Amino acid sequence: MTPHAPSEQRGEEILTVFSTAFGALLAADPAAFQTKFRKMAASAFAFYRGTACLFYHDLEPQAKADAFLTDQSSNIWIHGDLHAENFGTYMDSQGRLIFNVNDFDEAYVGPFTWDVKRFAASIALIGYAKALSDRQITRLVETYAAAYHERIHALASSETHNIPRITLDTAKGPLLDALHNARMQTRVSLLDSQTEIHNFERRFTLGGGAIELDGPAREKVIAAFMKYLETLPQPRPESSAYRVKDVVGRRGVGIGSAGLPSFNILLEGKSEAVENDVIIYMKQSIPAAVSRHVANASAAGYFLHEGHRTVVSQRALQACADPWLGWTEIDGVGQLVAEVSPYAVDLDWSEINDISEMAAVVADLGRATAMMHAAGDDDKLHSALVPFSPEKVIDEAIDAAGGEEVFAEALVDFAHRYGAKARADHQIFVDLFRNGRIPGLELYEEE
Numbered sequence: 001m002t003p004h005a006p007s008e009q010r011g012e013e014i015l016t017v018f019s020t021a022f023g024a025l026l027a028a029d030p031a032a033f034q035t036k037f038r039k040m041a042a043s044a045f046a047f048y049r050g051t052a053c054l055f056y057h058d059l060e061p062q063a064k065a066d067a068f069l070t071d072q073s074s075n076i077w078i079h080g081d082l083h084a085e086n087f088g089t090y091m092d093s094q095g096r097l098i099f100n101v102n103d104f105d106e107a108y109v110g111p112f113t114w115d116v117k118r119f120a121a122s123i124a125l126i127g128y129a130k131a132l133s134d135r136q137i138t139r140l141v142e143t144y145a146a147a148y149h150e151r152i153h154a155l156a157s158s159e160t161h162n163i164p165r166i167t168l169d170t171a172k173g174p175l176l177d178a179l180h181n182a183r184m185q186t187r188v189s190l191l192d193s194q195t196e197i198h199n200f201e202r203r204f205t206l207g208g209g210a211i212e213l214d215g216p217a218r219e220k221v222i223a224a225f226m227k228y229l230e231t232l233p234q235p236r237p238e239s240s241a242y243r244v245k246d247v248v249g250r251r252g253v254g255i256g257s258a259g260l261p262s263f264n265i266l267l268e269g270k271s272e273a274v275e276n277d278v279i280i281y282m283k284q285s286i287p288a289a290v291s292r293h294v295a296n297a298s299a300a301g302y303f304l305h306e307g308h309r310t311v312v313s314q315r316a317l318q319a320c321a322d323p324w325l326g327w328t329e330i331d332g333v334g335q336l337v338a339e340v341s342p343y344a345v346d347l348d349w350s351e352i353n354d355i356s357e358m359a360a361v362v363a364d365l366g367r368a369t370a371m372m373h374a375a376g377d378d379d380k381l382h383s384a385l386v387p388f389s390p391e392k393v394i395d396e397a398i399d400a401a402g403g404e405e406v407f408a409e410a411l412v413d414f415a416h417r418y419g420a421k422a423r424a425d426h427q428i429f430v431d432l433f434r435n436g437r438i439p440g441l442e443l444y445e446e447e
Contacts, residue, residue, distance in 0.1 A: 007424075007428055010424075010425065010428055011428045011431075011432055011437070013057075014054060014425065014428060014429060014432065015432065015437070015438065015439065017051075017053050017054050017057045018053070018054075018438065019439060020053070020292070021053035021289065022053075022258075022259075023439075023440070025258070025259035025260070025286070026259065026440045026441070027440055028259060029251070029258070029259035030440055030441055032251060032258040032259040033258050033259060033440070033441065034441060035258065036050060036258035036259075037050075037429075037433050037438070037441070040429065041426075041429070041430050041433055041434075043129065043426070044125055044128070044129070044422055044423045044426040045085075045122070045125045045126060045129060047422065047425065047426040047429055048083065048121070048122060048125055048422045048426075049081075049083060049085065051425075052080065052081045052106055052118075052289040052290070053289045053292075054425070055118060055121075055289075055418075056114070056289050056290050056292065056293040057293065058418075058421070059114055059117070059293070060293040063111060066111065066113055067401040067402070067406075067410070068112075068113050068397045068398060068401045068407065068410070069111050069112075069113060069397070070393070070397050070400075072388055072393040072397075073111065073112050073113075073390075073393050073394055073397040074110065074111045074112075074294075075109055075110070075111075075294075075296060075299075075385075075386065076109065076110075076111075076112050076373060076376050076386055076390040076393065076394070077107065077108075077109055077313060077316045077317050077373070077375075077376035077385075077386055077390070078107065078108060078109070078110045078111070078112060078114060078115045078290065078373070079101055079104065079106065079107055079115050079317060079369075079372065080104075080105075080106030080107045080108050080110070080114075080115070080288050080289065080290045080313075081103065081105070081106035081118070081289070082101065082115040082116070082118045082119045082122075082369065083118060083119060083122035084119065084122040084123055084126055084347075084349065084362075084365070085122075085346065085347065085349065086101060086102055086103045087099070087100065087101055087102060087346070087347045087365055087368065088100075088102045088178060088344060088345055088346040088347055089178050089179055089181075089182040089343060089344060089345045090102060090318075090322065090341060090343060090344055091182075091341060091343040092319070092321070092322075093233075093321065093322070093323040096167060097167065097168055097179050097182055097183055097343060098165055098166065098167060099165075099166040099167070099171055099175045099178060099179055099347075099364075099368070100165070100166065100318065100368055100371075100372065101317070101318070101368055101369065101372050102344070102346070104310060104313055104314035104317060104318070105285065105288075105310055105336070106288045106289055106290065107288065107309075107310065107313030107314060107316075107317060108288040108290045108291050108294070108299065108309070108313060109294070109296050109298075109299040109385055109386065110290045110293075110294045110296070111294070112373055112390070112394050112397075114290065115369065115373070116144075116145070116148060116369065116411060117411065117414050117415075117418070119144065119365070119369065120141045120144065120145075120411040120412070120414055120415035121414065121415050121418040121419050121422065123137065123140050123141055123144065123362060123415060124137050124141070124415040124416055124418070124419030125419050125422060125423070126349060127140060127358075128419060128423065130353060132355070134416065136355055137415065137416070137419075138412050138416075139355075139359065140355075140358060140359055140362050141362075141408070141411050141412045141415045142408045142411075142412060143359045143362050143363050143366070144362040144363065144365065144366040144411070145366065145404065145407055145408035145411045145412075146363075146366070146404060146408060147362070147363040147364070147365075147366030147367050147370075148366035148367070148369055148370045149370075149395075149398055149404045149407060149408075150367075150370075151163070151366065151367040151370035151371060152370040152373070152374065152391050152394050152395050152398070153395050155370065155371070155374040155391040156374075156389070156391040156392040156394075156395035156396075163371070165319070165371065166364060166367075166368060167179070168180075168183070171364075172360065172364075173357055173360055173361060174347065174348070174351070174352050174357070174361055175347070175361065175364055178345045178346075178347055178348070179345075181345045182343045182344070182345040183343075185342040185343055185345070186342060187275060187276070187277075187278075187342050188275045189342065190279065190340065190341075190342035191274075191275070191277055191279070194210070194264070194279060194340075195246075195266065195277070195279075197274060200274075201245065201274075202245060202246070202266060202274055202277050203245070203246045203266070204246045204247075204248040204264065204266060206248065209250050209251070210248040210249075210250060210264065211248060211249035211250065211251070212248065212249070213247060213248065213249050213263075217249070218247050220330060220331075221247050221263050221265070221282065221330070222244055222247065224282065224328040224329060224330045224335060225244060225265055225282070225328065225337075227328045227329065228282070228326045228327065228328035228335075228337045229242060229326070231311070231326035231327050231328070231337075232323070232324070232325075232326045233323065238270075240268055241267065241268055241269055241270050241278075242267055242268070243267060243268040244265060244266070244267060245266040245267065245268060245277065246265075246266040247263060247264070247265050247266070248263065248264050249261070249262075249263055250262045250263060250264055250281070260283055260284045260286065261283075261284055262281055262282060262283035262284065263281065263282045263283075264279055264280070264281050264282075264340065265279070265280050265281070265282065266278075266279055267279075267280060278324070278339060279339070279340040280324055280337055280338065280339050280340060281337070281338060281339075281340050282328065282330075282335050282336070282337045283335060283336050283337075284307075284330075284333055284334070284335055284336075285305070285306035285307040285309070285310045285327075285334045285335060285336045286306055287306055288306075288309065288313075298384070298385055299385055302384070302385055304327075304334070305327075305329060305332075305333070305334025306334040307327035307328065307329070307334030307335045307336045307337075308327045308334060309334070310327070310334075310336045311325055311326060311327045311336060316375065316376050316386070317372050317373075317375055317376060318372070318375065319371075319375050322338050322339055322341070324337070324338055324339040325337070325338045325339075326338075347361075370391070373390050373391065373394060374389075374390060374391035376390045
């Protein structure tokens with residue numbers, strides 16, 4: 001066997017997973033995936049962010065040996081792409097700024113450990129990139145595990161769930177900085193960045209990713225928007241708030257949304273004042289990566305389409321979610337609809353370099369993860385999929401498998417092993433990509 005055989009074998013495995021996860025979208029829009037893969041090539045962490053499909057492909061064979069998984073703890077609402085950069089701020093339906101998990105495109109019903117393992121490995125990758133020692137990375141993962149278990153146990157022991165969320169009143173350090181940053185954002189500044197006023201009326205500014213639609217395409221989006229209104233929670237604002245003022249097309253080119261057609265819709269908002277206009281987006285949803293690797297017939301048959309799945313999952317996992325959150329269809333394809341919010345600020349890890357500060361942050365993220373998992377039985381409309389208390393099930397599963405110390409040891413071991421695997425995979429991916437080995441991109445030439 002040649003020295004390169006293991007890398008060649010893993011490379012073929014990666015290509016097979018990519019073909020299943022990205023094949024149709026890549027064929028439809030190779031330019032978007034050229035951009036996506038350039039971003040993924042930049043670092044092992046960026047590669048990890050873009051390959052939830054590979055993560056679950058690797059994790060599925062290990063599920064039966066996971067001591068913390070029972071029939072119930074294997075079937076709770078999970079985020080599906082829980083890494084250290086999928087946290088940030090949002091304004092809830094009651095007007096409060098919250099720091100919490102964000103980006104629920106990959107949410108589904110599955111094993112709770114798959115969320116915490118994905119997070120733990122992301123911390124190992126961030127720690128390695130910041131030149132932390134293995135011991136320091138271990139400390140961070142242990143801190144996350146302890147905070148997660150502490151909050152899960154507190155929630156399982158409480159009948160009221162009256163435990164404060166991370167807000168302007170309770171946050172500290174970088175999380176409070178993110179909330180302060182969000183508080184200083186304004187709807188007017190967002191509107192000015194994407195629109196302009198002509199004859200006393202706002203319209204989208206074309207260019208910079210905004211694409212003018214022809215008449216039939218515009219009518220199709222507006223028809224889908226009218227169907228979306230039926231999915232919004234009651235009570236809703238006055239119907240005048242939903243008057244469509246303009247529509248533009250957009251094409252996702254980020255790490256997670258490459259090749260997905262989307263649209264921005266400009267609405268009147270709560271009054272005729274131009275500063276109260278609202279921008280919402282409508283984006284095609286695709287199957288959650290985890291859904292290919294769990295056997296849950298109830299979940300598979302429950303959702304109308306992937307847009308419905310994304311919205312139901314977010315409402316289950318996020319208390320007081322975006323009041324504009326809903327779903328619709330275009331040509332039979334599920335769409336997610338939500339507000340383009342000026343108050344969404346992601347956690348910035350670039351300036352978090354002190355090990356003590358990093359430990360405080362991951363502790364907060366552990367508590368946020370636990371509260372997200374515990375929220376999964378609060379949505380009574382969809383309780384049929386998770387008809388039990390997830391926090392109690394998780395707490396009992398951890399205790400039955402040996403308690404917090406064993407739980408932390410398992411996460412630490414996984415974080416180091418999968419972090420090293422992801423770094424090696426990243427190098428294999430870079431070589432595949434730059435040498436034209438990815439099907440669908442091998443003949444694609446950038447201008």
